[in-house]
Amino acid sequence: MNYLEFEKPLAEIEGKAEELRAMARSNEEMDVSAEAAALDAKAATMLKDLYGKLTRWQKCQVARHPDRPHCRDYVKALFTEFTPLAGDRNFADDHAVIGGIARFEDRPVVVIGHEKGNDTQSRLAHNFGMARPEGYRKAIRLMELADRFNLPVVTLVDTPGAYPGKGAEERGQSEAIARSTEACLRIGVPLVSVIIGEGGSGGAVAFATADRLAMLEHSIYSVISPEGCASILWKDAEKMREAAEALRLTAQDLKELGVADKVILEPVGGAHRDRVATVERVGEAVSAMLGEIQGKDRATLIADRRRKYLEMGSKGLAA
Structure with missing residues (x-):
């Protein structure tokens, strides 16, 4: 068991x-x-007692716990006949993003997700879940394939953010993220997303602009990491606790703000203490979310999804 600082x-x-x-x-x-x-x-x-009164910063630590189930764990447990599809047909295959065709509850779907890896070797291979432009372009290719063959899309988000390296910027990182977000809004098939750990910045938005968004109880979703926010606002990354409070990045915050549609309860002590139960609950949530939008025609799906994001935050502005 890997214990976090507050669990000593x-x-x-x-x-x-x-x-x-x-x-x-x-x-x-x-x-x-x-x-x-x-x-x-x-x-x-x-x-x-500890997990009943977690601070926002402590929730960030739980969301990043190395023993949490990762994308591959969910794909292996919830989907059958998974056939991975690689490459963006332009530059390379990005191992930080996995995706392909599978069956969910005996229904064909396309599943896409960030994979962080679970040991040093696999974390390096998957670049710690930080996708490069080719990862987002691969996701676009898979979403367009799903649209062409009328397959629902399930995305599993777990990334600290898009990779900020020089090569990624040279190959159009921001453009790739924007086009992936656009693809989410454009496709005429059901799209549901689950934040299973970290939902960092545009790298998460590019997969999570969905008809329905669920978050695990101790996951986070934010425009920037607490450390990055503290570095910008206070020029001190050590003020990440204050930044986490200001960002309101927890599942409970985002459900209250109307960004998340559903909060999936985790076992006491976090997802890493009972991985099997966590995966089962995510499967139930995905099934319920797909059921809520099943039967909508293409035009209605697109219109409702766009309206959802255009209206996001309008209640607060009106007040």
Whole structure:
């Protein structure tokens, strides 16, 4: 278990319980079941208390937890007959974005998502989920394919933001993001999106401009990272806690603001503590969201989606 900074007291208790069990395994005559159970109960209570009052910055840490389920985990568990499609037919294949044709509940769909990787080697291979222009152009190609064959699109968002490197800028990073966002608004098939971890900047918007947007309970979605915001506003990245509060980037904030349509509850302690239950809940949410827009014709889908984003924030302005 990888413990976060605010989980250190919990780590001590769970560590002591595991030490007792290790001692009992080495000495069969030793009975520590009662002591270990008491520590487990204390840890469970502390875990519930900790996650019942997370600050926005702590939610950022949970959203970035390395043990959270990633895009490949959801694709493997929720989709069958997944056939990956690679390349943007222009420059290269971007491994930060995975996508292809699959079946969801025995219905053909196109699934697209950011993949961060789960160890050093895979994180480097997937560029930590930071897509280059060819990743967004691959997504555009897949969305256009879905539109051509009348297939719903499911996107899974988990990125700190688009890759800011020199080569990416030279190949038209901002243009690729803008055209991917445009493709989301243009296609005439159902499009649902789930923020499964981080939803960072335009790199997330390019996949999440959907008919329905769901967020996992401890995920985040923001125009900029708290560290980036603090560097710009206060010239000090260490003020990321204040920035996180100001950005209102949690699932609960965005549901209240009307940006997110649904908040998917996570197991106590976060998605990483019960990956199977988390994946199942995401599957149920995707199914429900697709059901809400099933049967709409092409023109209605496009008009409703565009209206949703044009009207976003208008209630606050009117007030």
